Amino acid sequence: MPTQANPRSDARYSIAAVSKLTGVSCHTLRIWERRHGFPLPHRSPAGHRRYDLAQVELLRRIARETQTGRHPGDVIAELRGLNSPPPPCPLETEPLLTALLAADLDAAERAYQSLADPLPPPLRVSRIIEPLLIEIGERWFQGSCQVYQERCASGFLRRKLSLMIDQAQAQNPSPTHRALVGTLQGERHEGGALILSLLLELAGWRAISLGVDLPLAEFQKAIDYWKPSAVCISFVMSGHLNQRFAELATLRGAPVFVGGRSLVNYSRQARRYHLIPLPGPASSTIERLIHEARNWPRPTETTRSPTRELSTPQPTSRS
Numbered sequence: 001m002p003t004q005a006n007p008r009s010d011a012r013y014s015i016a017a018v019s020k021l022t023g024v025s026c027h028t029l030r031i032w033e034r035r036h037g038f039p040l041p042h043r044s045p046a047g048h049r050r051y052d053l054a055q056v057e058l059l060r061r062i063a064r065e066t067q068t069g070r071h072p073g074d075v076i077a078e079l080r081g082l083n084s085p086p087p088p089c090p091l092e093t094e095p096l097l098t099a100l101l102a103a104d105l106d107a108a109e110r111a112y113q114s115l116a117d118p119l120p121p122p123l124r125v126s127r128i129i130e131p132l133l134i135e136i137g138e139r140w141f142q143g144s145c146q147v148y149q150e151r152c153a154s155g156f157l158r159r160k161l162s163l164m165i166d167q168a169q170a171q172n173p174s175p176t177h178r179a180l181v182g183t184l185q186g187e188r189h190e191g192g193a194l195i196l197s198l199l200l201e202l203a204g205w206r207a208i209s210l211g212v213d214l215p216l217a218e219f220q221k222a223i224d225y226w227k228p229s230a231v232c233i234s235f236v237m238s239g240h241l242n243q244r245f246a247e248l249a250t251l252r253g254a255p256v257f258v259g260g261r262s263l264v265n266y267s268r269q270a271r272r273y274h275l276i277p278l279p280g281p282a283s284s285t286i287e288r289l290i291h292e293a294r295n296w297p298r299p300t301e302t303t304r305s306p307t308r309e310l311s312t313p314q315p316t317s318r319s
């Protein structure tokens with residue numbers, strides 16, 4: 001396990017970038033460094049932490065293991081016994097990725113079907129789609145895949161997600177609650193919102209997808225009209241997050257959940273604005289989302305009005 005910082009040409013990831021790529025907060029990365037001696041970063045000429053790809057990959061693995069309840073110290077100790085870093089994404093997805101990057105869509109379809117057919121939708125997401133989206137972004141970041149390849153591949157994967165959402169909706173004719181899912185203006189990444197929508201549908205909720213890049217005022221109108229039990233906003237880009245949180249705090253009529261890879265370092269700030277931060281993969285936070293939405297408003301919550309039972313919205317007059 002490469003815990004020691006050897007001079008490596010690919011040591012170019014800042015702590016903020018590593019945090020986003022692994023879902024481990026900057027604070028936790030520094031704590032692990034101090035307590036467990038991993039990851040020991042390289043240093044830039046200005047003294048800033050710089051991590052290499054092997055460290056990023058090991059951190060991803062540690063993050064995955066700790067999400068199952070394991071202690072980070074144990075996982076780090078165990079990995080110290082291994083000599084080689086794990087592959088960047090599960091091996092069996094490689095033929096699918098290769099076909100997608102070559103725009104060989106027939107081969108991609110075959111590869112996807114053979115991987116996906118035996119798996120239920122949540123595992124298709126966690127074992128194929130989510131890791132591949134991350135891997136594609138990683139390759140783009142490293143320059144080993146072009147933007148047009150990334151578009152082709154991520155578009156294929158989003159279409160698979162949309163298909164699964166359609167199927168889940170068809171099998172969920174009497175949803176118990178509604179959630180609005182989308183991103184605010186300036187945020188065009190839809191994958192996280194789609195994954196969350198799918199998991200909500202599978203949990204018996206109706207996920208109303210408002211897509212990406214939507215002005216805040218439209219969310220308020222949608223809350224007023226559909227009376228959802230939750231508003232779920234996905235943040236991938238971290239620009240102006242405090243400003244975005246302040247804007248979201250003006251929404252009335254439903255609890256506002258914020259998630260996405262940017263949240264990992266901004267949960268405290270989100271809470272300050274009475275938002276409910278749920279950093280980490282949707283598969284591990286959805287239960288909390290459902291629980292918190294059902295128990296909203298909290299006894300201390302005075303600024304928002306309560307959600308209502310699921311009912312057919314009455315048309316409102318436009319002003």
Ligand code: B12
Binds near residue numbers: 129187
């Ligand atoms: C596809 C993609 C695009 C597509 C998006 C198309 C579309 N319609 O979605 C396009 C081409 C538009 C794009 C553009 C850009 N992208 Co881009 N993109 C990606 C890619 C490959 C996949 C994104 C994705 O779908 N991820 C899906 C899931 C797996 O990740 P997730 O969002 O974190 O969501 C999970 C959880 O966080 C959680 N979750 C998410 N939201 C919520 C909300 C709630 C309430 C809850 C409970 C949970 C939850 O659930 C999800 C599943 O577990 C990523 C790679 C990556 N690592 O994600 C880069 C990536 C996100 N992009 C990146 C960049 C830099 C950009 C651009 C700035 C590039 C440029 N120079 O133009 C622009 C910015 C566009 C914008 N303004 O938004 C960087 C972001 C780096 C950073 N600062 O964080 C990444 C990480 C690539 C990289 N490795 O550097 N991109």
